[in-house]
Amino acid sequence: MSRFASSLRQIAEQLDLPQPERTRIVLEMAADLEDMYAEQRRRGLDEAAATRAVEESLGASIEVVSELVALHRPRVRRLLDRFSAQACSRWERALLAALVAFTLFVAGPPLFGARLVLDASAFVVPVLGAGVAALVIGAALAYRLFAKRDHRSPRLDAGLSTLPFLAAASFFCGSLGLLVELYRCVFGIAEGHIDARSFYTFLIGSSATMVISLIVSAVAAVLWYAFASALSRVERAEAAILLETEP
Amino acid sequence: MSESKRHANNLDRSCNEALILAVLADGPRHGYQLALEIEERSVGFFRFKHGTLYPILHKLEREGLLRGDWSEPAKTRKRKRYTLTARGRRELSGQRDAWRSFCRHFGDIVGELGR
Secondary structure, three states: OOOOHHHHHHHHHHOOOOOOHHHHHHHHHHHHHHHHHHHHHHOOOOHHHHHHHHHHHHOOOHHHHHHHHHHHOOHHHHHHHOOOOOOOOHHHHHHHHHHHHHHHHHHHHHHOOHHHHHHOOOOHHHHHHHHHHHHHHHHHHHHHHHHOOOOOOHHHHHHHHHHHHHHHHHHHHHHHHHHHHHHHHHHHHHHOOOOOOHHHHHHHHHHHHHHHHHHHHHHHHHHHHHHHHHHHHHHHHHHHHHHOOOO | OOHHHHHHHHHHHHHHHHHHHHHHOOOOEEHHHHHHHHHHHOOOOOOOOHHHHHHHHHHHHHOOOEEEEEEOOOOOOOEEEEEEOHHHHHHHHHHHHHHHHHHHHHHHHHHHHHO
């Protein structure tokens, strides 16, 4: 419990930022305020005067809060926030679970056969690379967050930021592969280099590549969502203790 | 914001950044330690309203001039400590040269007007 809980709560309410940024800023301020209070007491002020002095010194004006918001909320993050750790309601999680279950049930058997990978074009290589990287990062994040319980590591942030990038990269590679193979195939048929039946080979290869790239994108996106939500819950709980609010 | 206020803010901001980088060159500090040390070393001339420190620190961290690490000293709250990076040291060196040059030229003119 902080003696400055009400001041910090006011600042937290003004900080229009997603978690965990908002909580981290408030926690940083809280620790410093306690130090400042101890220093004022050391200088001879009584409790009330020291508390007043610290609250005046905080000086978190509208301008300061606006600057903090502008610093911590880049445009890409604003877009991702629509789908991010804030979306922790029961309905959103149920919808996500239903979507995953439907996908697995309807498309399941072909998705888990080696045939899909063997049929895919060369563009599946970077896609699979992105998939492996996403799984490795996911494992590392899980270890750091749940086993080591270290939710402030810069590596955690770096790992979380990489997952959406891998999702996008996978989708890009799949789409690029589709278009490049289409161009090659149609050009070849037009020039008479290859048989028109090769179009079927192109369709099989490109659609297999695209399916794999979408699966990898979805996996990376779900991992990011899950870990961002978990991190947000941990930090919200910490802030709730500090600010004496409900998490 | 008027043009003159914007220039004053830019100068103010540049000065504050240079002060923070210079203090961190001596070793890592928490936010409040920084403000306290700047005040003590300037004998009260530079005094931060504590809230204004955070946008500056976070901006410098974002630019890679500082690195913020969370530590958990025994029995106390988790704290964020800032350390000057190699890039920060280069920036500090540049800022020192710029401010020396500024002070010299400013003094040349103000000194002349003051006679």
